[in-house]
């Protein structure tokens with residue numbers, strides 16, 4: 010029997026929650042106490058079930074506690090839980106790398122392991138800087154700066170935060186971030202400055218022309234900027250940026266932490282644009298939410314710049330690099346994708362989500378609440394108008410800022426969804442769903458109904 014009171018007391022006394030103003034939170038709320046999970050459902054200590062509408066911050070691509078992943082974890086744990094990857098290898102890390110190379114965009118067959126999305130980005134940043142420093146001498150050029158998009162989110166470390174283009178996440182650390190050039194996003198509505206991707210492309214092309222001698226690489230989330238509020242942009246922009254990188258000797262770093270493993274229906278968003286980046290970061294779906302583990306995939310061209318003995322080696326490696334438990338689970342994830350046709354199944358989920366968006370946008374009763382909506386792959390999102398909020402609005406940093414993360418209205422929808430059986434943590438005034446890719450269709454229909462009903466309950 011779960012001792013809920015004891016858990017809450019310990020949490021209240023000692024747990025510092027992510028993205029949460031703790032004093033306000035503790036004064037007004039208790040966290041949900043989850044005791045187990047299965048498929049898209051979280052089960053609370055009260056016995057209530059909640060649909061995990063954001064797949065636990067986008068990691069749960071195969072649903073919770075997939076029996077094959079749990080079994081793979083158990084098998085690996087009995088043999089080897091951990092050993093370093095320094096001068097050592099093991100079956101799970103070696104074969105996973107081979108299997109990843111087989112499904113990666115063309116040419117990316119060198120696999121560097123790390124712990125999470127942020128460290129996969131960090132590794133890519135360091136590789137890029139060192140790559141340029143060690144490539145053929147370029148007459149005094151110092152290619153060390155990065156170019157990223159307005160609205161970008163690449164993680165939590167100082168390097169990843171430096172690349173980020175969401176002001177609320179950068180502001181507290183501005184004094185220690187490295188200088189990164191941000192350009193208008195090709196996605197509608199990010200910073201309100203890119204009415205078409207072609208204009209955004211003109212801006213990035215001009216900057217690359219002007220600063221080619223100092224730029225090292227372009228980092229972007231391919232085709233959808235998640236944390237900016239699920240903002241989509243077309244493959245043509247990605248293709249044009251690939252050409253730009255080739256023209257100006259920049260590395261293209263694709264942050265597929267969110268988009269990888271089929272979120273948009275293809276294994277990688279880069280596949281939809283038919284391009285190969287020079288470096289690709291993957292996490293989240295990499296272990297489908299079972300363990301924190303990530304990888305940075307590199308082309309042979311990039312890795313070759315590190316040949317030349319000790320002086321040129323990549324001096325980087327986390328304690329848990331290539332962790333056998335994570336690697337065994339990640340191999341099983343790939344096996345499930347192959348054997349359970351996960352990517353093929355995205356189309357039917359996408360159809361339900363597209364229907365949801367169309368229904369909501371056509372509903373006259375929701376005009377006063379819903380400004381716009383969109384769906385692609387296993388993502389649906391709505392921008393809400395800032396209708397009056399109540400004092401019951403849940404405080405998080407996203408509600409405290411003035412750059413698009415202001416609105417409490419998303420949290421009112423959260424409250425309504427919570428009553429109806431779904432966990433729908435919003436991004437400020439963007440309410441969205443990113444369900445597991447194998448969610449049973451009746452469960453997904455249920456989620457869609459909850460979203461619709463919750464929006465109606467909040468509409469003025």
Ligand SMILES: Cc1ncc(COP(=O)(O)O)c(C=O)c1O
Nearest residue numbers: 125126127162163164266267292
């Ligand atoms: C596109 C993208 N990159 C990187 C990260 C950071 O990943 P992690 O939280 O695993 O460090 C995230 C997290 O949401 C992300 O969405």
